[in-house]
Amino acid sequence: MISATDLQLTFGKGTPLENPALRGMSLTVNQGEFVTVIGSNGAGKSTFLNALAGEVLVDSGKIVVDNQDVTRLPTHKRANRVARVFQDPLAGTCENLSIEENLALAIKRGQSRGLTSAVKKQYMKQFRDSLSSLNLGLENRLGDKMGLLSGGQRQAVSLLMASLTPSSILLLDEHTAALDPKTARFVLELTEHIIATQQLTALMVTHSMKQALEVGSRTVMLHQGQVVFDISGKERDGLEVKDLLGLFEKQRGLQVDDDSLLLG
Amino acid sequence: MLSEIAFYGALETGLIYGLVAFGIYISFRVLDFPDLTVDGSFPLGAAVAAVLIMGGWNPWLATGMAIIAGMAAGAVTALLNVKLKILNLLASILTMIALYSVNLRIMGRPNVALLGEETVLTPWYELGLKFHQVPVLLFMVVAVVVLVLLWRFMKSETGLAMRATGANPRMARAQGIATGSMIVLGVALSNGLVGLAGALFAQSQGAADVTMGVGVIVIGLASLIGGEAVLTPSTVVRALIACIIGAIVYRLAIAFALNADALGLKAQDLNLITAVLVTLAIVLPGVRTKIAHRLTRKQA
Ligand SMILES: Nc1ncnc2c1ncn2[C@@H]1O[C@H](COP(=O)(O)OP(=O)(O)OP(=O)(O)O)[C@@H](O)[C@H]1O
Numbered sequence: 296m297i298s299a300t301d302l303q304l305t306f307g308k309g310t311p312l313e314n315p316a317l318r319g320m321s322l323t324v325n326q327g328e329f330v331t332v333i334g335s336n337g338a339g340k341s342t343f344l345n346a347l348a349g350e351v352l353v354d355s356g357k358i359v360v361d362n363q364d365v366t367r368l369p370t371h372k373r374a375n376r377v378a379r380v381f382q383d384p385l386a387g388t389c390e391n392l393s394i395e396e397n398l399a400l401a402i403k404r405g406q407s408r409g410l411t412s413a414v415k416k417q418y419m420k421q422f423r424d425s426l427s428s429l430n431l432g433l434e435n436r437l438g439d440k441m442g443l444l445s446g447g448q449r450q451a452v453s454l455l456m457a458s459l460t461p462s463s464i465l466l467l468d469e470h471t472a473a474l475d476p477k478t479a480r481f482v483l484e485l486t487e488h489i490i491a492t493q494q495l496t497a498l499m500v501t502h503s504m505k506q507a508l509e510v511g512s513r514t515v516m517l518h519q520g521q522v523v524f525d526i527s528g529k530e531r532d533g534l535e536v537k538d539l540l541g542l543f544e545k546q547r548g549l550q551v552d553d554d555s556l557l558l559g
Numbered sequence: 560m561l562s563e564i565a566f567y568g569a570l571e572t573g574l575i576y577g578l579v580a581f582g583i584y585i586s587f588r589v590l591d592f593p594d595l596t597v598d599g600s601f602p603l604g605a606a607v608a609a610v611l612i613m614g615g616w617n618p619w620l621a622t623g624m625a626i627i628a629g630m631a632a633g634a635v636t637a638l639l640n641v642k643l644k645i646l647n648l649l650a651s652i653l654t655m656i657a658l659y660s661v662n663l664r665i666m667g668r669p670n671v672a673l674l675g676e677e678t679v680l681t682p683w684y685e686l687g688l689k690f691h692q693v694p695v696l697l698f699m700v701v702a703v704v705v706l707v708l709l710w711r712f713m714k715s716e717t718g719l720a721m722r723a724t725g726a727n728p729r730m731a732r733a734q735g736i737a738t739g740s741m742i743v744l745g746v747a748l749s750n751g752l753v754g755l756a757g758a759l760f761a762q763s764q765g766a767a768d769v770t771m772g773v774g775v776i777v778i779g780l781a782s783l784i785g786g787e788a789v790l791t792p793s794t795v796v797r798a799l800i801a802c803i804i805g806a807i808v809y810r811l812a813i814a815f816a817l818n819a820d821a822l823g824l825k826a827q828d829l830n831l832i833t834a835v836l837v838t839l840a841i842v843l844p845g846v847r848t849k850i851a852h853r854l855t856r857k858q859a
Pocket residue numbers: 306307314315316334335336337338339340341342343
């Protein structure tokens with residue numbers, strides 16, 4: 296379980312460019328939930344995920360992961376519980392390292408690292424099996440440099456890396472946005488498959504409202520650094536994009552057009 | 560032609576600068592941390608080893624202390640960057656400048672001569688080799704041992720974490736790697752190797768001098784870049800071998816250049832030649848690919 300309570304975060308505090316990105320953001324995600332997150336540009340989605348991961352520290356509020364208060368911990372001290380896949384396919388892997396070296400880095404996520412050889416024989420079966428589940432033939436290219444792979448392949452490997460070891464939450468920030476539609480669909484299906492088979496708890500940011508409703512078990516919308524609505528279960532079933540827009544307008548008393556939400 | 564003594568002399572210094580190039584490979588290539596501390600940690604290693612040897616220490620222990628001193632200097636640079644957020648290049652310049660004073664303090668005067676003292680080389684002279692072959696043999700052994708250790712380290716869990724830190728720090732953090740600690744460890748390791756090189760240099764030259772560090776960074780870079788041009792560094796072990804080859808080729812090239820009377824070069828031109836060579840080595844690969852590009856386009 297992961298819970299964020301009343302998170303406040305202002306970028307550039309005390310400067311003319313002061314920018315409140317999180318303004319009382321609260322959200323609790325239960326074990327096994329798959330939450331999709333939507334919101335217009337600048338709503339604070341990435342900032343929220345960065346705050347959960349530890350990349351930015353909040354000004355106030357509290358973040359608890361599995362009963363441990365992690366609010367003040369830096370990224371690397373949360374990595375044992377928090378796994379993530381970035382939007383940029385180049386960001387989640389090291390291009391100069393081989394596929395097996397990247398996987399070897401990930402299999403030790405959040406654990407101490409010693410002086411024994413990083414790429415161990417006993418990992419090989421797991422590496423091969425998980426790579427072959429992608430059907431990309433990568434299981435025969437373990438020694439190839441990551442940089443030789445396409446964006447979609449790299450993103451698929453990033454997903455595998457995030458799921459090699461158990462985590463309390465998997466953070467996905469528009470991880471299919473930089474891919475062509477076909478590859479994006481492949482990576483999304485892979486995401487659903489991995490989350491379902493490993494029963495992961497996940498938070499996925501997407502710019503597609505349609506996708507947000509089709510995937511996962513719960514949808515939250517952020518606006519100006521807060522949750523404006525949060526739907527799941529029966530209420531969510533059968534909901535359509537236009538209903539979401541209606542909900543948003545009702546909640547905020549605001550007029551929003553399709554453009555500002557960039558729906559897909 | 561190069562005399563036999565000049566040839567072995569070039570090999571000897573080449574092997575020492577190979578150690579410097581290892582250090583620069585770690586900072587510049589593995590960590591992407593442009594570190595100029597080496598201009599201070601090279602004479603630091605020399606000073607520590609020379610003073611301790613003069614004080615009656617076992618030369619290998621004195622050399623070990625030189626490594627530790629170099630590591631401490633590197634750690635200072637890295638901590639200035641990691642903890643105090645000073646730009647890496649500037650942090651290293653600060654340490655380098657500070658080391659000038661430190662080195663003078665350690666030696667108590669601008670230079671310390673080691674004539675007649677027992678050094679790491681002394682026992683090897685009894686093997687019956689030619690006088691000028693001894694340092695080459697010993698330094699070759701040292702270089703190979705260091706190469707193998709570094710190679711093993713870079714393949715280890717910690718070494719891989721260090722490589723990830725330099726290549727993609729955000730990803731490294733997300734994998735739970737304390738990137739700040741990795742930078743401190745790596746820059747310390749790098750300068751430890753440079754301290755070792757300084758200690759060996761002082762022992763083979765018979766003196767430590769406070770000015771002997773001037774330009775070491777450029778020579779090390781020349782070796783690194785030259786080696787990479789000769790041997791494409793696609794793997795860690797190739798990159799490490801390239802450091803040694805680059806350093807030896809560089810020293811041989813310098814020896815030939817100084818030896819060729821027609822060129823009219825003198826020892827004091829060394830730094831100028833080095834700077835020109837480094838510039839060429841940095842620019843040439845780009846020029847080469849451009850030419851190749853043009854040629855292939857014409858064919859097409
Ligand atoms: N490092 C930063 N420094 C200053 N301002 C920032 C920083 N990161 C984000 N912001 C600002 O915080 C606000 C929220 O940004 P954030 O990236 O979280 O939005 P988002 O919901 O992810 O938007 P998008 O849909 O465009 O990805 C924006 O106004 C943004 O400009």
